[in-house]
Amino acid sequence: MSKPPRIAIFGAGMIGNYLGGRLHAHARVRFIARPRVAATLKEHGLTVSDLHGHQQHIAPDALDVYTNPEAVRDAGLVLVTVKSAATMEAAHELSNVLAPGTPVISFQNGVRNAAELRASLPGHDVLTGMVPFNVTQPRPGHFHQGSSGDLMVERATALESFLSAFAASGLSLQRHDDMQAVLWAKLLLNLNNPLNALSGLPLRDELAQRSWRRCLALLQREGLRVLKAAGIRPAQLTALPARWLPSVLDLPDALFQRLAARMLAIDPLARSSTWEDLQMGRRTEVDYINGEIVELATSKGLGAPANAHVVSLIREAERSYVHWHAEALLEALRKAS
Numbered sequence: 001m002s003k004p005p006r007i008a009i010f011g012a013g014m015i016g017n018y019l020g021g022r023l024h025a026h027a028r029v030r031f032i033a034r035p036r037v038a039a040t041l042k043e044h045g046l047t048v049s050d051l052h053g054h055q056q057h058i059a060p061d062a063l064d065v066y067t068n069p070e071a072v073r074d075a076g077l078v079l080v081t082v083k084s085a086a087t088m089e090a091a092h093e094l095s096n097v098l099a100p101g102t103p104v105i106s107f108q109n110g111v112r113n114a115a116e117l118r119a120s121l122p123g124h125d126v127l128t129g130m131v132p133f134n135v136t137q138p139r140p141g142h143f144h145q146g147s148s149g150d151l152m153v154e155r156a157t158a159l160e161s162f163l164s165a166f167a168a169s170g171l172s173l174q175r176h177d178d179m180q181a182v183l184w185a186k187l188l189l190n191l192n193n194p195l196n197a198l199s200g201l202p203l204r205d206e207l208a209q210r211s212w213r214r215c216l217a218l219l220q221r222e223g224l225r226v227l228k229a230a231g232i233r234p235a236q237l238t239a240l241p242a243r244w245l246p247s248v249l250d251l252p253d254a255l256f257q258r259l260a261a262r263m264l265a266i267d268p269l270a271r272s273s274t275w276e277d278l279q280m281g282r283r284t285e286v287d288y289i290n291g292e293i294v295e296l297a298t299s300k301g302l303g304a305p306a307n308a309h310v311v312s313l314i315r316e317a318e319r320s321y322v323h324w325h326a327e328a329l330l331e332a333l334r335k336a337s
């Protein structure tokens, strides 16, 4: 029997620890983590669970955790799971140590991470991936998947020998031919991340309120206009095409709950990673989400004032975090646009 593949997780946080924990029984997983995360894993071990009832625990001494990037040297596959602002540093560190030809998957939000990695890692298959679900850390060392969906990744022969490990781990990899269209579609959904943080509410409670959904619809309509002007067609990730989502979000609560039940099928405690970042006093990814719409609009001689306004509110929240009422924010966004 052949040995299980070696998979390195570069940037073990919410997503990295969750994916690594799921893969652990079917691959030789190595975690490259910051010292504080490594210490947590060494103290508590790693527990992964999901909203469908799956739960597994890995004892501390069964985990292979390093804080030095050197540790990726003998990996067969590397999953990059750092936040967007850390991609350039990760790319630089990987370029010093990665064995020639090792495939790399960017499992990150935003539309430019894989390109940044590719530019620094010539000679490697750098593949664009997408994580559709939300992960939170309810307790130290416990990573919980709070919503559904299959991982997506671009089609590549370099991945063939890893597919069975992902499938056996309950992480099916949906292969897609146009991952850039997938990333733009995900970005349109992620326009909600800062709203969720500004609401101070769990995602499910926020999305259950029409005024918050109307804020999101406004940001998405603006995003869709900009994408259209740039000739970008977002992929369809939800039951309805991306262009119909704002109209669904605008529906009254009772109708929305009936028609979009899947959108509300989220763990009651799940929140956006922007909320998480603000709690931890970290810089958020807003420049790589709403900021991308603003930048694309500018490059086409257009404006994206509502998304620009949200970027500036999150900048303020990074300095001093306050919650907004949905109606007040909706009015501010309407005024801005």
Ligand SMILES: NC(=O)c1ccc[n+]([C@@H]2O[C@H](COP(=O)([O-])OP(=O)(O)OC[C@H]3O[C@@H](n4cnc5c(N)ncnc54)[C@H](OP(=O)(O)O)[C@@H]3O)[C@@H](O)[C@H]2O)c1
Binding pocket: 010, 011, 012, 013, 014, 015, 016, 032, 033, 034, 037, 081, 082, 083, 084, 086, 089, 090, 093, 107, 108, 109, 110, 131, 132, 133, 134, 135, 136, 273, 285
């Ligand atoms: N969380 C979610 O639910 C979710 C869902 C879908 C997609 N995503 C996307 O997935 C990506 C990862 O998100 P996340 O929530 O997992 O972020 P996260 O919890 O912040 O995890 C990233 C980890 O990587 C560490 N790191 C950064 N640079 C590193 C380096 N050079 N070497 C070793 N460790 C390094 C970070 O440490 P520092 O904090 O010290 O930099 C952090 O511990 C993001 O693009 C995010 O948007 C997240």
